[in-house]
Amino acid sequence: MKGKNILVTGGLGFIGSHIVDELINDNEIIIIDNKSTGKIENLKYPNHENMTLIEKDLNDCDLNEILKEVDYVFHLAAMASVPLSVDDPIRCNKQNVDATVKLLNGCRNNNVKKIVFSSSSAVYGNNENMPLKETEPLNPTSPYAASKASCELYLKTFYESYGLNYTILRYFNVFGPKQDKNSQYAAVIPNFISALLEGTQPVIYGDGEQTRDFVFVKDIVQANIHSAESDYNGIVNVASGRKITINRLYEVVRQTLDYDVDAEYLPERKGDIKHSLADVGNMEKINYKIDFENFENQLKETINWFKTQL
């Protein structure tokens, strides 16, 4: 993608900052971020001449003005924590749903070419019909998941009512450099790495035979860019389509770091699902394919980044 005007909401966060890093040299980028969890240090080029940073909540922005020249919107800004959303559902709704409707309205007023929305596998809830297809029903079990499901419905509605093009990306367990080790998502990878590097014993909840479907943050970036460039209006799971047990994951992390430490097993956490696996067939619709053979190298890249943070 070159020579475009792009808005990245949540561009100072874990995933959003990777999108900015990838696009900044060849495009004009506006970032809107309220810094609730994001930080400027996440950016590779914090002073790049192609970047305009608006440090505000989306709800407080004059979006009609900001979106005037914008071609594409990557919408990542959100309260991205399930427990926080359970503590404060009203704030979650404002930060996630109100902000999205406002943004969508700005997009339609300014004829934005396409909006790509970061949704989550959380919208499937406790569905055991694996691998999960995008046609499975919405079944949110937290205010966070409900907010993502609501946003998805609004995206579809804005397409039907005003012709605003969209792709909804449902991420599974994302991992990679810059991930906050206190993040609620896939925290297992940053937790394993940081515990080992800091000399504490990593924890596995339950028997470790639960499975997850991990996806590298750079694949998320490519899925976003390919979505913007595709004609597809609809929903796409973004995942590897392969499951790995938490025990096996721990083995790979431990061996990669060359540490000989056993994990501590604690009781299963309430609300944790046993298995998660995506059907990734829809990724064809955005012309993107994930190379899952790369998992160990991606893990190494992540570990190397965590080492720089010590």
Ligand SMILES: NC(=O)c1ccc[n+]([C@@H]2O[C@H](COP(=O)([O-])OP(=O)(O)OC[C@H]3O[C@@H](n4cnc5c(N)ncnc54)[C@H](O)[C@@H]3O)[C@@H](O)[C@H]2O)c1
């Ligand atoms: N990380 C994952 O594993 C994962 C999985 C599924 C979905 N997602 C979704 O992907 C998106 C990005 O997630 P992340 O892991 O990078 O989270 P993050 O918390 O690192 O990034 C979110 C960014 O949005 C900003 N923000 C939040 N609400 C805002 C608002 N109303 N106005 C302006 N800025 C706001 C925050 O300051 C932060 O920089 C989120 O929408 C999240 O729900 C993430």
